[in-house]
Amino acid sequence: MPIVKIYNASLVSNREVRMRYFGWKALCLLAMLAVALLLLPLILPPLPPPPPLFLFIPIIILVLLSFLLLLPSNVNIISSPNPSFTSPI
Numbered sequence: 707m708p709i710v711k712i713y714n715a716s717l718v719s720n721r722e723v724r725m726r727y728f729g730w731k732a733l734c735l736l737a738m739l740a741v742a743l744l745l746l747p748l749i750l751p752p753l754p755p756p757p758p759l760f761l762f763i764p765i766i767i768l769v770l771l772s773f774l775l776l777l778p779s780n781v782n783i784i785s786s787p788n789p790s791f792t793s794p795i
Contacts, residue, residue, distance in 0.1 A: 728736075
């Protein structure tokens, strides 16, 4: 089993933590993605607006999630290890 070293946050600089978290390849990829996101809208032609039906998709998702949020659930049946168990409620 490998030994895990726990570093005190006050002893380790932010640069050391950042360099351990992201490798140089990941940093290059993120930098290229940022440059592409900045330059491509200037180069590519503008897109036509989407069909009106597609504009309702986020609203439909919001309504569905709100409905699921307010929907009562019976956690006793879901978490019961015995499939023949019925809740007294």
